[in-house]
Amino acid sequence: MQMNNEMFSTMLAIMLPIALGYLLKLGRIFKESEIAALRKFVMRVAVPFLIFQNLYRADVESLQQALPIVLAFTLLTALYTLAARLVSPLVATGEKQRLTFAFAVFAGNYAFLGWGVIVSFFGGRALTRAVFFSMLFWPVFLTCGFFLRRRFKNGSGKDERGGFLEIMVRHAGVPIATAASALALNISRVRIPETLDRFIGQFAALAIPMILFAIGQNLRLFMPAARLRLVLAASFFRLIGGFALGIVTVAVLRLFFNVDGLSRQVILLQAVMPTATMTTFFSEYVPLDEELLSGVIAGSTLLSFVTLPLWVMVIRLLVG
16 A cells, blocks of 8 residues: 555656646647747756766766666667567558657657656666666667668668768767766766855756656647557557567676666666657658657657556566
C-alpha cells in the first residue's frame, strides 16, 4: 500500500505541470510565438543551468559512471535506429508513413520527460546520471536521424556535411560546453562564488517543472482514427519493446564496465521513455507526416503515464 501511495504521488507530481500546460494551451493563454519563446528559454537557459549544477556538484561515484552511461545512450540510440529501420516497412505503407514511423520511434524523450521522471522516482543522484545519459543527445540524435534520412532515400541525397555540422554546433554547442566546464571545475575542485552558485541554483530549480509544463503546451490529443493503428504501434515499440533494447544495452556495457545499480536503473527506465518532442525538428529536412508524428508524441506520452510506473516496479525488482 505504501509503495502504491508513493507511486501515485510521484506520478501526480509529474502530471500536474503537464496538465497545467495543456489546460493553459486550451484556454489560449499563450500565443504560438510565446510558446516557442518558452521552449527556447527552457532549452537555452534553464536546461544548461540544470546541467551545470548537476555536473558541478556530482560526487566521485557519479563521475566514475559517466563513460558507461554516455556509451549506454549512444548504443541504445543506435539499436533503436536499426530496429526502427527494420520494423517500419512491416507496419507502415508508403514512403512518407514509413519514414515518419521510423523517426517517431528512434529517439526517446530522455531529457525533458526523462529527467522529470527519473528525479521523481530515483532522486537527485539518479538525475546526475540522467544528465550524463543525455549529454550527447544532439550529436547522436542528429547523426542517427540523418542516417535514417539517407537510408530511406537510398543514399541519393546531396552531400550535407556543411549543413549538418552547422546544425550540430547550433544545437549541441551550448549543452556540451556547459557540461565540459562544469566537469572541469568539479574535477579540479574549483569552487565558484556562493552568490553565483545560488544564482545558478535558482534557474536550475526552474528547469524540471518548466520542462514538464512545456510538454503540456505541446500536447496534441486529437488525431484521425485512421492513424490510430500506427500511433499505437509506434507507442508500443517505444514503451514496451524498448525495454528489450535497454536490457541488451546494459548487458553489453557490463561486459566492459562496472555499471552500478543506480546507473542500470536509469538506463532501463530511459529505454522506455515516449517519443521525443524534438523529433519534429526533422520535419524541416525530411518529408514527414507531421500530423501522424504529433499523434505518436501525444499518444506515447499519455500512455507512458501508465507504463512508466509499472516499469519502475519491474526495474526495482530486477536491479534491487
